[in-house]
Amino acid sequence: MARKRIIIVGTSFAGYTAALELKELVGDNHDITVVANTDRFLFFPSLIWYPFGLRQEKDITFDVRPVYDAHGIGFVQAEVTGFEPDRSRVLIKNGDSIEYDYLLIGTGPKVDYDYFPGLRENSFSIVGLKAAERTRAGWVRFLADPGPVVIASAQGAACFGAAYEFLFNVRYQIAKNDLEKKASLTYVTAEPFAAHFGIGGFGNARQMCEWMFTHYHIAARYDSVIKEVIPGGIVLESGETLPSRFTMVMPRFLGVDAVRNTPGLGNANGFIEVDDGYQHARWRNIFAAGVAVHVKPPGATKVPCGVPKTGYPTEQMAKTAVRNIVAEIKGDGAPKVAAKFDDMSAYCIMDTGNMGMIIVGDHMLAPREHEFIIPGPEAHWAKVAFEKYFLWSRRHAHV
Ligand SMILES: Cc1cc2nc3c(=O)[nH]c(=O)nc-3n(C[C@H](O)[C@H](O)[C@H](O)COP(=O)(O)OP(=O)(O)OC[C@H]3O[C@@H](n4cnc5c(N)ncnc54)[C@H](O)[C@@H]3O)c2cc1C
Numbered sequence: 001m002a003r004k005r006i007i008i009v010g011t012s013f014a015g016y017t018a019a020l021e022l023k024e025l026v027g028d029n030h031d032i033t034v035v036a037n038t039d040r041f042l043f044f045p046s047l048i049w050y051p052f053g054l055r056q057e058k059d060i061t062f063d064v065r066p067v068y069d070a071h072g073i074g075f076v077q078a079e080v081t082g083f084e085p086d087r088s089r090v091l092i093k094n095g096d097s098i099e100y101d102y103l104l105i106g107t108g109p110k111v112d113y114d115y116f117p118g119l120r121e122n123s124f125s126i127v128g129l130k131a132a133e134r135t136r137a138g139w140v141r142f143l144a145d146p147g148p149v150v151i152a153s154a155q156g157a158a159c160f161g162a163a164y165e166f167l168f169n170v171r172y173q174i175a176k177n178d179l180e181k182k183a184s185l186t187y188v189t190a191e192p193f194a195a196h197f198g199i200g201g202f203g204n205a206r207q208m209c210e211w212m213f214t215h216y217h218i219a220a221r222y223d224s225v226i227k228e229v230i231p232g233g234i235v236l237e238s239g240e241t242l243p244s245r246f247t248m249v250m251p252r253f254l255g256v257d258a259v260r261n262t263p264g265l266g267n268a269n270g271f272i273e274v275d276d277g278y279q280h281a282r283w284r285n286i287f288a289a290g291v292a293v294h295v296k297p298p299g300a301t302k303v304p305c306g307v308p309k310t311g312y313p314t315e316q317m318a319k320t321a322v323r324n325i326v327a328e329i330k331g332d333g334a335p336k337v338a339a340k341f342d343d344m345s346a347y348c349i350m351d352t353g354n355m356g357m358i359i360v361g362d363h364m365l366a367p368r369e370h371e372f373i374i375p376g377p378e379a380h381w382a383k384v385a386f387e388k389y390f391l392w393s394r395r396h397a398h399v
Contacts (some may be wrong), residue, residue: 014106172353
């Protein structure tokens with residue numbers, strides 16, 4: 001069988017998983033190369049703790065190059081600027097291009113900080129290390145001069161779980177620093193109700209969140225559209241202005257520029273529409289996984305909400321895509337593997353600082369036969385333990 005060149009773009013939950021899984025399946029019979037604009041794997045979930053100085057960069061990242069070297073996987077550190085699907089080429093920033101027989105795109109999101117005025121300058125973010133670093137500096141300033149706090153999930157946002165985790169971690173830090181009298185806390189969200197999460201809710205998470213809002217005196221604004229973030233607060237389209245000394249907004253995500261620059265590859269928002277085998281409809285040698293993939297919201301909401309594409313389903317998408325690449329290479333007519341996003345199991349831990357909720361369900365999207373929310377301090381420790389386990393296993397190439 002002729003050697004095939006398989007290019008994977010991205011080296012995170014989607015790309016890293018895909019590269020190692022593929023290597024396991026095809027061994028040395030084909031060439032696997034990862035192209036990414038970083039040589040680090042970042043464990044995003046830990047960024048909810050980073051602004052409070054609870055984690056350092058070295059604790060939550062690792063260098064992927066020794067792992068790829070040890071497994072005979074090629075690695076090119078480069079910014080991908082676009083694709084030429086008809087010529088099967090990946091375009092990179094220095095003007096070079098890389099040819100492929102099969103391509104898997106795992107480029108995650110572009111964070112849209114230009115969606116409404118003031119978002120970039122007047123609020124903080126936890127999407128990425130650089131953003132979390134700036135948020136950490138902002139938190140230090142806040143502790144010296146505290147006041148009201150607003151945490152928001154903007155219209156079109158999808159990563160609601162992380163916004164809730166940050167909200168509750170801020171609450172915990174406010175209490176630890178004995179600032180409850182000075183620092184009121186408000187959650188502003190595009191969601192129609194608490195713990196909707198962009199997926200219509202999950203078990204009794206709504207009731208639990210509402211109870212926590214009452215218990216911790218957290219005010220909430222649902223169905224909200226943010227008009228502008230100003231230096232001293234947040235202005236809603238309803239006309240209300242909420243004063244704030246520390247504002248964190250979870251912004252909406254788009255597909256990355258490299259996809260948006262390639263006509264026909266992604267939809268209007270730059271997300272790639274694939275079938276349940278994570279294969280592109282038009283270019284059958286292109287696959288995609290993770291946040292780069294378009295997932296249809298399960299139902300309309302008054303204010304647009306995206307669907308969270310979290311770590312577990314991202315890795316399942318990557319593994320499914322890889323199996324189908326192998327099936328294509330073999331060409332023996334074996335049926336393709338399908339793993340519809342809606343039907344994947346849901347596993348998540350929502351941390352609240354010293355407590356949390358373990359979230360388990362048999363389907364990502366409703367209807368579900370089994371859905372459990374297990375609240376308590378053990379959820380916090382389970383998240384910390386999972387962080388350690390995840391980073392250890394990935395550093396040792398277990399995916
Ligand atoms: C603050 C936060 C907390 C979270 N907490 C949780 C949690 O508790 N549980 C959970 O399941 N999920 C969580 N998530 C979601 C989780 O991080 C995502 O599901 C996961 O990162 C998606 O992986 P991905 O590989 O699709 O994209 P990403 O992780 O975004 O990776 C994209 C990769 O592509 C590379 N890349 C991008 N553009 C280019 C380009 N042009 N050229 C070359 N390389 C490129 C990047 O460098 C990176 O390697 C959280 C997310 C955030 C932001």
